[in-house]
Amino acid sequence: MELKEINQNLEVTRAELLGILDGLSGDQINKRKDAESWSISQVCQHLFKTEELYIVAIRRGLKSKEDSVIENKPVEFLLDRRNKLEAPEIARPTNELLEYQVIIESLNNTRQKLHELLNAVEDPSVLSRRHYTHPVFKEMLLIDWLKSLYVHEQRHIKQIKEIIDEH
Helix, strand or coil: CCHHHHHHHHHHHHHHHHHHHCCCCHHHHHCCCCCCCCCHHHHHHHHHHHHHHHHHHHHHHHHCCCCCCCCCCCHHHHHCCCCCCCCCHHHCCCCCCCCHHHHHHHHHHHHHHHHHHHHCCCCHHHHHCCEEEECCCEEEEHHHHHHHHHHHHHHHHHHHHHHHHHC
């Protein structure tokens, strides 16, 4: 999969997320089903924290000068919400109640940083030759990090829709 196609998928997925968030009240955004569940605000906080971490990981992977011989990972596995995954501590949301505008600005900010990083890559094929260790998939090519970013966001869009349907 080319970087251009990945960028398109990132944009389509983000547009879907922003479309769902648009028009939700503060109560809808911050309401939790129970103490174990995340609110929509917390899901979004997890998404921008994760994107921030992905940027760091991709940046570190790009610093490597060694080519990686690693198989592509089945990142589509993330779409099945029956596969229960626990977010790493560093990517977990806080209990802080975030306003709609703060969520949107944070999502836009991390996406802008990702685009700046990707636009600075002179030879995009390097993304298919370098890797960095992922918390779920272990050794993973940078191109698969990028694919998993929008797949991960699609997973959480499903979660947000479930939260909306429960209210």
